[in-house]
Amino acid sequence: MLKNNLYMALLASLFIAVFSSTSIARSEVEQQEESFSETPQELTGRVGDVPVFSHIYGADFMTEQERCEYLLKLDGMKTRQERDAFRAKHHEKIDLRRKQKGG
Structure with a gap:
Protein backbone atom coordinates (compact mmCIF):
# COMPACT_ATOMS: atom_id res chain seq x y z
CA MET A 1 0.00 0.00 0.00
CA GLU A 34 7.86 39.22 -31.71
CA SER A 35 10.78 40.81 -29.85
CA PHE A 36 13.87 42.45 -31.28
CA SER A 37 17.32 41.67 -29.94
CA GLU A 38 19.00 44.38 -32.01
CA THR A 39 18.96 48.07 -31.24
CA PRO A 40 16.75 50.33 -33.39
CA GLN A 41 19.89 51.81 -34.97
CA GLU A 42 20.95 48.35 -36.13
CA LEU A 43 17.44 47.55 -37.32
CA THR A 44 17.09 50.75 -39.32
CA GLY A 45 20.60 50.77 -40.76
CA ARG A 46 21.93 49.02 -43.84
CA VAL A 47 23.59 45.66 -44.36
CA GLY A 48 25.41 45.89 -47.64
CA ASP A 49 22.97 47.23 -50.20
CA VAL A 50 19.85 45.97 -48.42
CA PRO A 51 18.15 48.21 -45.85
CA VAL A 52 17.60 46.30 -42.63
CA PHE A 53 14.27 48.05 -42.07
CA SER A 54 12.81 46.60 -45.28
CA HIS A 55 10.46 44.41 -43.22
CA ILE A 56 8.57 47.53 -42.08
CA TYR A 57 5.52 48.23 -44.24
CA GLY A 58 6.08 51.50 -46.12
CA ALA A 59 9.54 52.10 -44.66
CA ASP A 60 10.44 54.14 -47.74
CA PHE A 61 7.79 56.68 -46.74
CA MET A 62 9.16 57.04 -43.19
CA THR A 63 12.08 58.94 -41.73
CA GLU A 64 14.75 57.09 -39.75
CA GLN A 65 13.33 58.59 -36.56
CA GLU A 66 9.85 57.29 -37.43
CA ARG A 67 11.24 53.82 -38.14
CA CYS A 68 13.01 53.77 -34.78
CA GLU A 69 9.87 54.91 -32.96
CA TYR A 70 7.79 52.34 -34.83
CA LEU A 71 10.11 49.49 -33.80
CA LEU A 72 10.32 50.66 -30.19
CA LYS A 73 6.54 50.94 -29.88
CA LEU A 74 6.01 47.57 -31.51
CA ASP A 75 8.59 45.92 -29.29
CA GLY A 76 7.00 47.42 -26.17
CA MET A 77 3.57 45.92 -26.84
CA LYS A 78 2.61 42.89 -24.78
CA THR A 79 -0.07 41.11 -26.82
CA ARG A 80 -0.44 39.99 -30.42
CA GLN A 81 -3.80 41.80 -30.66
CA GLU A 82 -2.15 45.06 -29.61
CA ARG A 83 0.59 44.63 -32.23
CA ASP A 84 -1.91 43.70 -34.95
CA ALA A 85 -4.01 46.81 -34.22
CA PHE A 86 -0.87 48.97 -34.24
CA ARG A 87 0.24 47.50 -37.57
CA ALA A 88 -3.23 48.01 -39.12
CA LYS A 89 -3.21 51.67 -38.06
CA HIS A 90 0.32 52.02 -39.45
CA HIS A 91 -0.77 50.54 -42.80
CA GLU A 92 -3.58 53.10 -43.05
CA LYS A 93 -1.18 55.93 -42.24
CA ILE A 94 1.36 54.78 -44.84
CA ASP A 95 -1.34 54.25 -47.49
CA LEU A 96 -2.48 57.84 -46.94
CA ARG A 97 1.09 59.14 -47.30
CA ARG A 98 1.57 57.08 -50.44
CA LYS A 99 -1.58 58.63 -51.98
CA GLN A 100 -0.49 62.14 -50.99
CA LYS A 101 2.93 61.68 -52.57
CA GLY A 102 1.45 60.08 -55.69
CA GLY A 103 3.05 56.70 -55.17
Missing part, protein backbone atom coordinates in the same frame (compact mmCIF):
# COMPACT_ATOMS: atom_id res chain seq x y z
CA LEU A 2 2.76 2.45 0.93
CA LYS A 3 4.66 1.39 -2.17
CA ASN A 4 1.61 2.16 -4.35
CA ASN A 5 1.18 5.60 -2.73
CA LEU A 6 4.82 6.45 -3.34
CA TYR A 7 4.55 5.26 -6.93
CA MET A 8 1.42 7.40 -7.50
CA ALA A 9 3.07 10.45 -5.92
CA LEU A 10 6.15 10.01 -8.08
CA LEU A 11 4.02 9.60 -11.19
CA ALA A 12 1.99 12.73 -10.36
CA SER A 13 5.17 14.75 -9.76
CA LEU A 14 6.61 13.62 -13.06
CA PHE A 15 3.38 14.47 -14.87
CA ILE A 16 3.32 18.00 -13.38
CA ALA A 17 7.00 18.59 -14.15
CA VAL A 18 6.66 17.57 -17.79
CA PHE A 19 3.59 19.69 -18.52
CA SER A 20 4.75 22.78 -16.63
CA SER A 21 8.11 22.83 -18.45
CA THR A 22 6.32 22.46 -21.81
CA SER A 23 4.08 25.47 -21.16
CA ILE A 24 7.01 27.59 -19.95
CA ALA A 25 9.03 26.75 -23.05
CA ARG A 26 6.06 27.54 -25.30
CA SER A 27 5.50 30.97 -23.70
CA GLU A 28 9.21 31.83 -24.07
CA VAL A 29 9.10 30.94 -27.77
CA GLU A 30 5.99 33.09 -28.27
CA GLN A 31 7.71 36.03 -26.56
CA GLN A 32 10.85 35.68 -28.68
CA GLU A 33 8.76 35.51 -31.83
Whole structure:
Protein backbone atom coordinates (compact mmCIF):
# COMPACT_ATOMS: atom_id res chain seq x y z
CA MET A 1 0.00 0.00 0.00
CA LEU A 2 2.76 2.45 0.93
CA LYS A 3 4.66 1.39 -2.17
CA ASN A 4 1.61 2.16 -4.35
CA ASN A 5 1.18 5.60 -2.73
CA LEU A 6 4.82 6.45 -3.34
CA TYR A 7 4.55 5.26 -6.93
CA MET A 8 1.42 7.40 -7.50
CA ALA A 9 3.07 10.45 -5.92
CA LEU A 10 6.15 10.01 -8.08
CA LEU A 11 4.02 9.60 -11.19
CA ALA A 12 1.99 12.73 -10.36
CA SER A 13 5.17 14.75 -9.76
CA LEU A 14 6.61 13.62 -13.06
CA PHE A 15 3.38 14.47 -14.87
CA ILE A 16 3.32 18.00 -13.38
CA ALA A 17 7.00 18.59 -14.15
CA VAL A 18 6.66 17.57 -17.79
CA PHE A 19 3.59 19.69 -18.52
CA SER A 20 4.75 22.78 -16.63
CA SER A 21 8.11 22.83 -18.45
CA THR A 22 6.32 22.46 -21.81
CA SER A 23 4.08 25.47 -21.16
CA ILE A 24 7.01 27.59 -19.95
CA ALA A 25 9.03 26.75 -23.05
CA ARG A 26 6.06 27.54 -25.30
CA SER A 27 5.50 30.97 -23.70
CA GLU A 28 9.21 31.83 -24.07
CA VAL A 29 9.10 30.94 -27.77
CA GLU A 30 5.99 33.09 -28.27
CA GLN A 31 7.71 36.03 -26.56
CA GLN A 32 10.85 35.68 -28.68
CA GLU A 33 8.76 35.51 -31.83
CA GLU A 34 7.86 39.22 -31.71
CA SER A 35 10.78 40.81 -29.85
CA PHE A 36 13.87 42.45 -31.28
CA SER A 37 17.32 41.67 -29.94
CA GLU A 38 19.00 44.38 -32.01
CA THR A 39 18.96 48.07 -31.24
CA PRO A 40 16.75 50.33 -33.39
CA GLN A 41 19.89 51.81 -34.97
CA GLU A 42 20.95 48.35 -36.13
CA LEU A 43 17.44 47.55 -37.32
CA THR A 44 17.09 50.75 -39.32
CA GLY A 45 20.60 50.77 -40.76
CA ARG A 46 21.93 49.02 -43.84
CA VAL A 47 23.59 45.66 -44.36
CA GLY A 48 25.41 45.89 -47.64
CA ASP A 49 22.97 47.23 -50.20
CA VAL A 50 19.85 45.97 -48.42
CA PRO A 51 18.15 48.21 -45.85
CA VAL A 52 17.60 46.30 -42.63
CA PHE A 53 14.27 48.05 -42.07
CA SER A 54 12.81 46.60 -45.28
CA HIS A 55 10.46 44.41 -43.22
CA ILE A 56 8.57 47.53 -42.08
CA TYR A 57 5.52 48.23 -44.24
CA GLY A 58 6.08 51.50 -46.12
CA ALA A 59 9.54 52.10 -44.66
CA ASP A 60 10.44 54.14 -47.74
CA PHE A 61 7.79 56.68 -46.74
CA MET A 62 9.16 57.04 -43.19
CA THR A 63 12.08 58.94 -41.73
CA GLU A 64 14.75 57.09 -39.75
CA GLN A 65 13.33 58.59 -36.56
CA GLU A 66 9.85 57.29 -37.43
CA ARG A 67 11.24 53.82 -38.14
CA CYS A 68 13.01 53.77 -34.78
CA GLU A 69 9.87 54.91 -32.96
CA TYR A 70 7.79 52.34 -34.83
CA LEU A 71 10.11 49.49 -33.80
CA LEU A 72 10.32 50.66 -30.19
CA LYS A 73 6.54 50.94 -29.88
CA LEU A 74 6.01 47.57 -31.51
CA ASP A 75 8.59 45.92 -29.29
CA GLY A 76 7.00 47.42 -26.17
CA MET A 77 3.57 45.92 -26.84
CA LYS A 78 2.61 42.89 -24.78
CA THR A 79 -0.07 41.11 -26.82
CA ARG A 80 -0.44 39.99 -30.42
CA GLN A 81 -3.80 41.80 -30.66
CA GLU A 82 -2.15 45.06 -29.61
CA ARG A 83 0.59 44.63 -32.23
CA ASP A 84 -1.91 43.70 -34.95
CA ALA A 85 -4.01 46.81 -34.22
CA PHE A 86 -0.87 48.97 -34.24
CA ARG A 87 0.24 47.50 -37.57
CA ALA A 88 -3.23 48.01 -39.12
CA LYS A 89 -3.21 51.67 -38.06
CA HIS A 90 0.32 52.02 -39.45
CA HIS A 91 -0.77 50.54 -42.80
CA GLU A 92 -3.58 53.10 -43.05
CA LYS A 93 -1.18 55.93 -42.24
CA ILE A 94 1.36 54.78 -44.84
CA ASP A 95 -1.34 54.25 -47.49
CA LEU A 96 -2.48 57.84 -46.94
CA ARG A 97 1.09 59.14 -47.30
CA ARG A 98 1.57 57.08 -50.44
CA LYS A 99 -1.58 58.63 -51.98
CA GLN A 100 -0.49 62.14 -50.99
CA LYS A 101 2.93 61.68 -52.57
CA GLY A 102 1.45 60.08 -55.69
CA GLY A 103 3.05 56.70 -55.17
